[in-house]
Amino acid sequence: MSAQCFTRRTDSWNRTHNRAFRTPYQPLSLDLYYLLTAYAKGVNASRDEQRAMTAALKCFHEHPIVTATVGGNNIEFVLSLEPETADSVGRLWQAVTTSLRLSVVYKASVVLVEPPTPPTQAKKPETINLAVSPASLPFASAGQVVSTYVRVSYIAPGNKPHSYELIPAVVAPGQSLTLYGTGLNQSSSNRLYLIFPDGTEQDVTSWISQANESRFLLSLPIAGIPTAGVYQLRAGNAVAIATEGAIRSNATPFSIAAWIDPADSPILSPSGSTYTLNGRSFSPGTVEVLLETVSLSASATVAPGQFAVTSNTAIAFQLPDNLPNGVYGVRVRVNGVESAPAKWVVKS
Numbered sequence: 613m614s615a616q617c618f619t620r621r622t623d624s625w626n627r628t629h630n631r632a633f634r635t636p637y638q639p640l641s642l643d644l645y646y647l648l649t650a651y652a653k654g655v656n657a658s659r660d661e662q663r664a665m666t667a668a669l670k671c672f673h674e675h676p677i678v679t680a681t682v683g684g685n686n687i688e689f690v691l692s693l694e695p696e697t698a699d700s701v702g703r704l705w706q707a708v709t710t711s712l713r714l715s716v717v718y719k720a721s722v723v724l725v726e727p728p729t730p731p732t733q734a735k736k737p738e739t740i741n742l743a744v745s746p747a748s749l750p751f752a753s754a755g756q757v758v759s760t761y762v763r764v765s766y767i768a769p770g771n772k773p774h775s776y777e778l779i780p781a782v783v784a785p786g787q788s789l790t791l792y793g794t795g796l797n798q799s800s801s802n803r804l805y806l807i808f809p810d811g812t813e814q815d816v817t818s819w820i821s822q823a824n825e826s827r828f829l830l831s832l833p834i835a836g837i838p839t840a841g842v843y844q845l846r847a848g849n850a851v852a853i854a855t856e857g858a859i860r861s862n863a864t865p866f867s868i869a870a871w872i873d874p875a876d877s878p879i880l881s882p883s884g885s886t887y888t889l890n891g892r893s894f895s896p897g898t899v900e901v902l903l904e905t906v907s908l909s910a911s912a913t914v915a916p917g918q919f920a921v922t923s924n925t926a927i928a929f930q931l932p933d934n935l936p937n938g939v940y941g942v943r944v945r946v947n948g949v950e951s952a953p954a955k956w957v958v959k960s
Contacts (some may be wrong), residue, residue, distance in 0.1 A: 613648070613649075613650050613664055613665075613668060613727055614648075614649055614650075614651070615646045615647070615648045615718075616646060616647050617644050617646050618645060618646070618704065619646065621698065627826060631853070641722045642721075642722070643719055643720070643722065643919040644719070644720040644721070645694065645717055645718070645719055646718045646719075646720065647704070647715055647716075647717055647719075647873075648665075648715060648716050648717070649713050649714065649715040649716075650664040650665050650668070650713065650714060651660075651713060661713060661714055662714060665714055665716065669693075672691050672693070672718065673693075673942050675691075675694065676688075676690055676691050676797055677690055677691075678691055678720075679690075681883070686700075689720050689721060689722060690720070690721055690722075691718050691719070691720055692718065692719050692721070693716065693717075693718060693719075694717045694718060694719040695717075696717050696891045701822045702911075705835045711724045715906060724889065734848070739776075739777060743915040753795060753919065754795060754800040754801060754861065755793065755794070755795040755796050755798065755800055755801025755847045755848075755859075756793050756794055756795060756847075756861050756862055757791060757793035757796075757845065757846060757847055757861050757862060757864045758793050758794070758861070758864065759779050759780060759791075759792050759864050760779065760781035760790065760791050760792075760845065760864055760865070760866040761777065761778070761779050761780075761781055761789065761790045761792060762777070762778050762781035762782065762783055762787070762788070762789040762790070763775055763776070763777050763778075763950075764776055764777070764778060764782075764952045764953075766874065766878075766952060766953045766954060767874065767878050768878060768953070768956075769878050769879055769939055769956050771808075771878075774953075776910070780864065780865045780867065781866045781867070782866070782867040782868075782869050782949060782950070782952070783866070783867075783869065784832075784868070784870060784872075784892070784893065784951060784952070785832050785833065785834045785835075785837045785868070785871055785872070785892055785893055786832060786833070786834045786870035786892075787831075787832055788821070788829065788830060788831045788832070789830050789832075789866060789960060790827055790828070790829055790830070791804075791827060791828040791829075791830055791845055791864070792826065792827050793826065793827065793828075793847065793861070794825065794826055795825065796823065796824070796825055796826065796827070796828060796847055797823040797824055797825055797828075798825075799849060799857070800848070800849050800859045801847040801848060801849070801861060802817075802823070802847075802848075802849070802850075803815060803817045803847065803848050803849060803850055804816050804817045804819060804820055804828060804830070804845060804847060805845070805846050805847070805848055805860070806838070806843055806844075806845060807843060807844040807845070807846060808838070808843065809841065809842070809843070813846075813853060816845075818833075819831060819832060819833070828847075832868070834892070837868065837893075838868060839868070839893065839896060839897050839946075839947065839951060840867075840868050840869055840870050840893055840897055840946035840947045840949050841863050841867065841868060841897075841947045841948070842865060842866075842867050842948070842949065843865070843866060843867070844863035844864060844865050844866070845863065845864055845865075845866060846860055846861045846862060846863040846864070847860075847861040848860040848861060849862055851955060857897055868893075868949065869893075869945040869946065869947045869949045869950065869951045869952070870891055870892065870893040870894050870949075870951050871891045871892040871893060871951065871955035872889060872891040872894075872942075872944060872951050872952070872955060872957050873890040873891050873954070874891075875890075876955040878954070878955060879955075879956055879957070879958060880942065880955050880956065880957050882931055884959075885916070885930050885931070886914055886928055886929070886930055887928065887929050887930070887931075887957060888922075888924065888926055888927070888928050889901075889927040889928075889929070889944065889949070889955060890925060890926055891925060891926075891927075891944070891954075892924065892925055892945075893924065894921050894923070894924055894925065894926070894927055894946060895921055895923075897946045897947040898946070898947055898948070899919075899923070899927070899945070899946050900944070900945040900946075901919040901922050901927060901929055901942070901943070901944055901945075902942075902945075903931070903932075903935065903940040903941070903942060903943075904940045904941055904943070904955065906932065906935060907934070908913045908929055908932070914928045914929060914930055915930060916930045916931065916932055916933045917930065917931070917932035917933070918930060921946055927944065931957065931959055935959050936959070937959050937960050938958075938959055939956055939957075939958050939959075940956060940957050940958075940959065941953055941956050942953075942954075942955045942956060942957060
């Protein structure tokens with residue numbers, strides 16, 4: 613038995629017109645015409661061909677609806693015996709190169725040709741990191757540092773977690789950062805030094821909690837840490853800087869910020885009209901408080917639109933009277949270094 617599709621026609625009853633560009637195309641509906649024939653060899657070839665055709669006709673008559681799985685989808689179409697005119701059969705006879713045997717034409721309708729599924733768009737990148745292996749740095753045999761890194765995580769209003777990365781790192785007392793380099797943790801670079809803005813250095817090797825050849829994991833202590841500001845870190849040996857045999861690497865910057873207590877809800881609740889922001893390292897130094905982009909004025913007493921540093925661990929402030937309704941992030945800068953997001957206020 614053989615079945616060969618010899619013609620097709622577009623189903624004009626189910627074919628819809630072209631749609632606008634942004635509307636997906638509808639499936640192409642077709643009527644397919646198959647020539648079913650049988651072929652046998654031997655003395656009883658004619659009888660065997662008729663028996664085969666009888667079985668095929670009986671099968672298609674009893675199962676006129678066919679379900680086919682194409683591309684993971686179940687597609688149904690109807691098989692129906694199609695009478696052909698003498699003219700169409702004559703044209704078919706002239707088109708084929710072999711003599712026609714006992715044959716019958718079946719129409720498969722409606723066959724839907726689905727358009728290919730468009731590929732899904734890739735998600736937009738949330739973070740982009742670019743790094744170059746420091747192993748090829750020149751003059752790094754005694755140890756060199758490349759950069760400082762920290763990932764900042766916080767909870768925004770609505771208990772939504774957020775995070776971002778900072779290079780160079782900005783950390784507060786009690787937090788951790790990573791110092792990247794090459795040739796570290798050897799006799800010439802197993803010590804860590806903090807460089808102050810005036811160029812003096814302080815041994816802070818005690819900050820190192822984990823070390824290997826390419827990085828130092830640093831944990832800043834809560835007490836005994838310098839005030840907020842921009843500093844530098846470098847590696848070296850244990851010999852004092854002004855002494856012969858002292859080895860120091862290049863330096864890379866990082867910043868120390870004031871710490872804002874994220875305890876309880878991200879939304880600050882006022883006491884009357886005064887808000888209190890708790891934290892550490894708010895003094896000494898120049899303190900700035902902003903509500904998003906709205907700057908508050910420093911004052912010894914608290915009034916609308918003003919703030920006061922009441923202690924090293926607390927800042928009190930009041931909202932400006934003309935502040936529009938909305939949710940505002942409380943931003944704190946000490947000596948020009950801004951703390952990580954931690955608290956918000958609601959003006960209603």
